Amino acid sequence: MYTKKVMDHFTNPRNMGDMDNADGVGTVGNAKCGDIMRIYLKVENGIIEDCKFKTFGCGAAVATSSMATELVLGKTIEEALHVTNKAVMEALDGLPKAKVHCSLLAEEAIQAALWDYAQKHDITIEGLEPPKETDHHEEEEEDF
Amino acid sequence: MYTKKVMDHFTNPRNMGDMDNADGVGTVGNAKCGDIMRIYLKVENGIIEDCKFKTFGCGAAVATSSMATELVLGKTIEEALHVTNKAVMEALDGLPKAKVHCSLLAEEAIQAALWDYAQKHDITIEGLEPPKETDHHEEEEEDF
Amino acid sequence: MDKKIYLDYAATTPARQGVIDEMLPYFGEYYGNPSSIYEFAQHNKEAIDKSRDIIAEAIKAKAQEVFFVSGGTEADNWAIRGIAENYKSKGNHIITTKTEHHAVIHTCDFLKKNGYEVTYLEVDADGLVNIDDLKAAIKETTILVTIMYANNEIGTIQPIKEIGKICKENGVIFHTDAVQAFTHIPIDVNEMNIDLMSMSSHKIYGPKGIGALYVRKGIRLRALIHGGAQERNRRGGTENVPAIVGFGKAVEIALPELTEESKRLEKLRDYFIELVHEKVPYVKLNGHKTKRLPNNVNISFEFIEGESLLIMLDMKGVCASSGSACTSGSLDPSHVLLAIGLPHEIAHGSLRVTIGISTTKEELEYVADSLVTIVARLREMSPVYEDYINKEIESIIETKYNLEGVI
Amino acid sequence: MDKKIYLDYAATTPARQGVIDEMLPYFGEYYGNPSSIYEFAQHNKEAIDKSRDIIAEAIKAKAQEVFFVSGGTEADNWAIRGIAENYKSKGNHIITTKTEHHAVIHTCDFLKKNGYEVTYLEVDADGLVNIDDLKAAIKETTILVTIMYANNEIGTIQPIKEIGKICKENGVIFHTDAVQAFTHIPIDVNEMNIDLMSMSSHKIYGPKGIGALYVRKGIRLRALIHGGAQERNRRGGTENVPAIVGFGKAVEIALPELTEESKRLEKLRDYFIELVHEKVPYVKLNGHKTKRLPNNVNISFEFIEGESLLIMLDMKGVCASSGSACTSGSLDPSHVLLAIGLPHEIAHGSLRVTIGISTTKEELEYVADSLVTIVARLREMSPVYEDYINKEIESIIETKYNLEGVI
Ligand SMILES: Cc1ncc(COP(=O)(O)O)c(C=O)c1O
Numbered sequence A, B: 001m002y003t004k005k006v007m008d009h010f011t012n013p014r015n016m017g018d019m020d021n022a023d024g025v026g027t028v029g030n031a032k033c034g035d036i037m038r039i040y041l042k043v044e045n046g047i048i049e050d051c052k053f054k055t056f057g058c059g060a061a062v063a064t065s066s067m068a069t070e071l072v073l074g075k076t077i078e079e080a081l082h083v084t085n086k087a088v089m090e091a092l093d094g095l096p097k098a099k100v101h102c103s104l105l106a107e108e109a110i111q112a113a114l115w116d117y118a119q120k121h122d123i124t125i126e127g128l129e130p131p132k133e134t135d136h137h138e139e140e141e142e143d144f
Numbered sequence C, D: 001m002d003k004k005i006y007l008d009y010a011a012t013t014p015a016r017q018g019v020i021d022e023m024l025p026y027f028g029e030y031y032g033n034p035s036s037i038y039e040f041a042q043h044n045k046e047a048i049d050k051s052r053d054i055i056a057e058a059i060k061a062k063a064q065e066v067f068f069v070s071g072g073t074e075a076d077n078w079a080i081r082g083i084a085e086n087y088k089s090k091g092n093h094i095i096t097t098k099t100e101h102h103a104v105i106h107t108c109d110f111l112k113k114n115g116y117e118v119t120y121l122e123v124d125a126d127g128l129v130n131i132d133d134l135k136a137a138i139k140e141t142t143i144l145v146t147i148m149y150a151n152n153e154i155g156t157i158q159p160i161k162e163i164g165k166i167c168k169e170n171g172v173i174f175h176t177d178a179v180q181a182f183t184h185i186p187i188d189v190n191e192m193n194i195d196l197m198s199m200s201s202h203k204i205y206g207p208k209g210i211g212a213l214y215v216r217k218g219i220r221l222r223a224l225i226h227g228g229a230q231e232r233n234r235r236g237g238t239e240n241v242p243a244i245v246g247f248g249k250a251v252e253i254a255l256p257e258l259t260e261e262s263k264r265l266e267k268l269r270d271y272f273i274e275l276v277h278e279k280v281p282y283v284k285l286n287g288h289k290t291k292r293l294p295n296n297v298n299i300s301f302e303f304i305e306g307e308s309l310l311i312m313l314d315m316k317g318v319c320a321s322s323g324s325a326c327t328s329g330s331l332d333p334s335h336v337l338l339a340i341g342l343p344h345e346i347a348h349g350s351l352r353v354t355i356g357i358s359t360t361k362e363e364l365e366y367v368a369d370s371l372v373t374i375v376a377r378l379r380e381m382s383p384v385y386e387d388y389i390n391k392e393i394e395s396i397i398e399t400k401y402n403l404e405g406v407i
């Protein structure tokens, strides 16, 4: 069902854990849809120096959050903003159709953490929207 | 599907053939229902001295006509009248439900031959009705 | 019975050894439920996908257009009822023919009782649908045309490509029951404009209890069997993995052999037809002479009845059929034979011989010889033949069909 | 993966060797179509009759009341839709529960969309239907009550005898989906006043793709699959002989072992439940503690999500399920767990372990030990658990269910 990369990131998640004195923390998802992701950021001079995650969710949820942290680590805020769900999926060699929403969640988790960082440090990050409750469940393929 | 007795009478039909100068001949059934039976009788002093049949029809049709001839041979007309389809079926150790109509046809064939005999010899046989076109097809078991 | 000559391949076929071998591990070893998440069951999911690919490729369809069902009958029911119910708002008229398999006819009958209008097209003496009749029958309210690819009793192959073209031109959905045609004659659902197509495994040396329905992308087909999310939500029920694997394997084996095997069968078929006509008088071939399944022979023997004939053949080790297997046990003569205009008298006396992979020339010669004896014997017993000999009636085959018989 | 511990017997079972051996000759050797007239095929007819007898006897029914279908799903669909359509003139109201299998729920949903009124009864926290609710729901227009015998996810066994009694008293037809109960607990259709009952072969060590519907004599059940005269005109389609034979054999083997095997399984089941509760904190058993299938364990693990749990178990060679296999792939938590009132948070983190003939105590101990590690690992990764540890939230299991957990 999952690619080797997904399985690797699920079984050996990178950057898993919490962070004391994080500069930004973002939590997205909810128990109803079965996935909750939390991203911690440490930002220095506009560069993401450290990034951690915790995830409650399926294999894809864990893997996408792990991959997302990898992708933003060492990047500028600008660059991190452009780590899209597509980039996460590609880096994982793809996801099953039913799991695409996990990659969206990972993208949002990064943005939510950046938003929190901006709020706390009273700065404005261009193009960054406040996080909102969304539901990424796909419609059933066709309705008969 | 068929009992051993039925198969025996089908493969080795008794009294199969036609008869010159028969005293009575009865033909029942029709091509539509797929069974036609013809019975020939030779009657002497009120006793069935000889009896032959020809049958167009299924295995059960052949077997019941064969058995019917056996059952009436040597009997008085009176007795032959009482050779019912039940008697024929019992003598054959039974018939599949869908084939019961064959035994009715055999009963009717005997009676038709007796009727013909009575007509030709201008006598009345008590309890004997003129043959009529009937259709013995069973209703389907239940209609859903 | 020592000898067994099986000549009822249209009723069902043995599963090939290669098919059985392929299925076997899926009963006790790879038994996982393909919907399960663990590796062990994922293997079965892949096995199903592989079969789906094979079948899709065989008819030039996409894998997502192939749905597994429990057999040809379910495929027919699903296609017809599913379309009827889903396109009700568009119309309530269905067109079919008088020679369809009971799975189609009885489903149409059922819909007719429930507010649909059904046109049962006549066929000609060879069993062919008239294209002009079809054109004339299509109207505003027509939502579905369901016409079989090839007939199971008389083997006649319909002009499917023309039918498909007309349906397309008129915006009418076209379903075809290809149970007898699949892997016997080449099928291309696109070239033939087929929207839905029924297939069955046990007619092509696969296992019983499995079949497939092709559903063209874009066709909305309401589920017939509701349940779990199997078959992309369209057909509930734990997948019959071994059977699906076996079905796929059967297609995989049959397809490359198609051309050669059908040629071989056609030759045998025509040889047997000739042989019977040579050796037995008052016989008539039913179905079209050339637009005919390679494996089908259907012959009426005048003055005798089919069941007796079958039993006597059985006693000589020959397995054949009269009408279709599904209707045996019923007392009415086959609706197909009546539809091609056969009088009851000779419809009752018809024999279907369908040949297959194991059939040899020698077997057919043996059967032809057996027929000589058996038919003679049954005619000797027949009051109808007696009437003919006594010149009380005429031979229907002689007078109506101008087929000469020699005694 | 070297080790394989299969604990998903409720999803499907391997066919027993004895079953496979019994089926095998019917693929390539006794392949005849049972509707055919010749001796060769009559053997298969008898084989089918034998299986029918075995199954009828197992539920104290008559052979003519047992109809073979393609599986539990078809049986459910047929029973519900068949009754709904045939008794429409009497009424349009159907009663079921919120914890039925999708084969039942989705069929009811379908009927609801098509003019029927459906009452989905609530269940209590253990999954049991309230008899007074049922009584209150029955009205003039009620034509059918369909309540499952035992639940496939949480194992809860419904008070079928009481339900049957009430249906009888009210002149309402009663169908039960006994797919998970059949051959696991003794069933007597007369004593329990069951009018229709669904059974499936692949849940009881028989082959996939075959099942049966019991239909009490006198119940008029419209055909769902129209076609040939098979199954006494009620279910068309060439009979799946090998599968029917295998199904019969599976019942024949299972029945005499029922009492002893269910005792063994119950002991294992309760041992495992205890073990997990001892070793893992914040866990909750779902389903009734004693009115429960002998082979079913369903446990929620707080703060974690089920799919991750399954994958990690899989990597340790353990095959288990979360919710029912049929709904995996769907993202919603199981409708059954929600129906018994579980909050989404813990419904998502549930594990179904279903044991069977090969299950040993050692296997379950291994699984319990694995769970200790895996659950700890997943909680370490869980932001919800972090919130709990930081006292930002409370444990639902502790507060709502008063089940103490030790860290
Ligand atoms: C309670 C219940 N009903 C019905 C079914 C469907 O049975 P089948 O998979 O044979 O269609 C299942 C199993 O999937 C089940 O557990």
Ligand SMILES: Cc1ncc(COP(=O)(O)O)c(C=O)c1O
Pocket: C010, C070, C071, C072, C073, C074, C076, C101, C103, C148, C150, C151, C152, C177, C178, C179, C180, C200, C201, C202, C211, C326, D236, D237, D238, D239
């Ligand atoms: C033309 C045709 N359609 C449908 C069927 C039904 O297929 P199955 O027996 O797989 O249900 C058959 C065979 O019985 C057939 O010959």
